[in-house]
Amino acid sequence: MVNEMNIDFTEQELAFREEVRAFFREELPEQVRYKIDNGLRISRDDQVAYQKALHAKGWAGVNWPVEYGGTGWSSAQKYIFFNEAAEAAAPRIIPFGLSMVAPVIYTFGSEEQKQRFLPDILASNVWWCQGYSEPNAGSDLAGLKTKAVRDGDHYIVNGTKTWTTLGHYADWIFCLVRTSDTGRKQEGISFLLIDMKTPGVTVKPIITLDGRREVNEVFFEDVRVPVENLIGEEGKGWTYAKVLLTHERTNIAGVAPSKHRLSTLRKLLDNPPAGMGNLRQNSLFMARVIQAEVELKALEFTELRVLSAVSTGKAPGPESSILKIKGTEVQQMIDELYLEVAGYYALPFVPGQYEDGYDGVRIEPHFAPDVAPHYYNNRKVTIYGGTNEIQKNIIAKAVLGL
Numbered sequence: 001m002v003n004e005m006n007i008d009f010t011e012q013e014l015a016f017r018e019e020v021r022a023f024f025r026e027e028l029p030e031q032v033r034y035k036i037d038n039g040l041r042i043s044r045d046d047q048v049a050y051q052k053a054l055h056a057k058g059w060a061g062v063n064w065p066v067e068y069g070g071t072g073w074s075s076a077q078k079y080i081f082f083n084e085a086a087e088a089a090a091p092r093i094i095p096f097g098l099s100m101v102a103p104v105i106y107t108f109g110s111e112e113q114k115q116r117f118l119p120d121i122l123a124s125n126v127w128w129c130q131g132y133s134e135p136n137a138g139s140d141l142a143g144l145k146t147k148a149v150r151d152g153d154h155y156i157v158n159g160t161k162t163w164t165t166l167g168h169y170a171d172w173i174f175c176l177v178r179t180s181d182t183g184r185k186q187e188g189i190s191f192l193l194i195d196m197k198t199p200g201v202t203v204k205p206i207i208t209l210d211g212r213r214e215v216n217e218v219f220f221e222d223v224r225v226p227v228e229n230l231i232g233e234e235g236k237g238w239t240y241a242k243v244l245l246t247h248e249r250t251n252i253a254g255v256a257p258s259k260h261r262l263s264t265l266r267k268l269l270d271n272p273p274a275g276m277g278n279l280r281q282n283s284l285f286m287a288r289v290i291q292a293e294v295e296l297k298a299l300e301f302t303e304l305r306v307l308s309a310v311s312t313g314k315a316p317g318p319e320s321s322i323l324k325i326k327g328t329e330v331q332q333m334i335d336e337l338y339l340e341v342a343g344y345y346a347l348p349f350v351p352g353q354y355e356d357g358y359d360g361v362r363i364e365p366h367f368a369p370d371v372a373p374h375y376y377n378n379r380k381v382t383i384y385g386g387t388n389e390i391q392k393n394i395i396a397k398a399v400l401g402l
């Protein structure tokens with residue numbers, strides 16, 4: 001049972017925890033675990049194999065309704081699953097299919113669309129990416145300009161999406177497109193599913209601060225998209241998109257992985273390996289560690305409240321903005337603590353050394369690898385999914401009524 005101050009698991013929940021631990025012991029390949037623990041990239045195939053193993057066990061649709069193949073887990077079970085996954089150094093589930101477009105399809109899609117798309121999403125047969133942001137439409141997303149013009153039983157799509165995470169892996173993209181220029185700009189937006197193999201779709205890399213390819217630009221040039229790929233009604237895309245964003249923000253908080261990183265840091269501080277300074281004696285540093293632990297604990301209970309609401313069928317509300325802000329702030333606090341632990345080792349940043357096949361000298365502390373790329377890469381978390389400043393605006397309006 002989960003209550004505000006304490007967590008006591010029931011017998012069944014403890015049995016479930018054993019089952020989850022056994023799953024990770026048996027199904028998570030050692031090389032994947034090693035890569036995740038050491039900040040190395042896993043391949044598309046590794047990621048898909050992991051998600052397929054979850055599916056085979058019936059655990060892919062964590063938040064999905066049972067009728068579409070969801071787990072039917074209680075909030076306590078979800079809590080257990082995500083914490084054990086982080087402890088086992090399992091990859092995070094890529095959200096675009098399973099946690100982002102799926103809720104839109106099962107909530108607003110037609111029967112035909114549900115049957116066509118949901119089974120392949122659940123089985124991770126198809127990789128999805130998210131086409132919301134554009135070069136001039138990020139925070140002001142409703143200003144998006146990618147146009148979809150009706151031509152018989154097709155839309156002709158023209159425009160550019162940007163920051164498309166893992167778009168180079170994707171088979172399909174879910175897009176917000178402009179189908180009308182009249183009225184409020186939100187009312188001219190529609191939600192369209194586009195096969196990335198359609199002629200006229202081009203994907204170009206954007207290399208991020210950590211030297212890796214994670215995001216892309218996606219160009220659409222006279223791309224013909226069947227009308228049956230429109231979700232719900234034309235002009236209602238904004239409403240559907242907002243539902244999706246609350247799911248996205250709840251995921252970004254990353255409470256369980258932060259707990260894992262902080263407890264690993266604690267172990268390092270308690271038994272500093274050779275080469276690491278004794279920061280345990282540094283009270284200013286330790287005060288920051290404790291502050292991160294306290295904030296994370298408070299965040300964990302907020303997340304439990306949201307998980308519990310989602311279990312009863314509700315979409316997460318403005319609490320998802322609170323989770324996003326605090327969760328990402330704590331992630332960046334932890335990144336900074338690791339930088340200090342690594343000391344001067346964090347400075348010579350050689351991105352290539354973290355890639356498969358690198359055979360040069362590795363410059364990093366053996367006790368805390370991946371510190372610099374993690375720090376650089378994680379600058380993104382306060383930006384994507386809607387920046388933290390925008391989340392504060394949402395809280396001001398939706399929670400404080402300002």
Ligand SMILES: Cc1cc2nc3c(=O)[nH]c(=O)nc-3n(C[C@H](O)[C@H](O)[C@H](O)COP(=O)(O)OP(=O)(O)OC[C@H]3O[C@@H](n4cnc5c(N)ncnc54)[C@H](O)[C@@H]3O)c2cc1C
Pocket residue numbers: 129130131132133135136137138139140162163164165166215380383384385386387388389390393
């Ligand atoms: C690594 C990464 C991955 C991403 N992945 C995806 C993806 O897969 N799909 C996708 O569609 N998008 C993705 N995004 C895009 C992301 O959602 C946008 O970057 C984000 O919404 C901010 O938009 P922008 O970059 O245009 O910044 P801008 O909107 O130009 O904002 C610039 C600055 O101004 C501030 N600001 C703007 N408006 C206001 C306001 N009204 N009040 C207060 N402050 C304001 C912002 O907070 C920010 O600090 C990704 C971004 C990153 C960095």
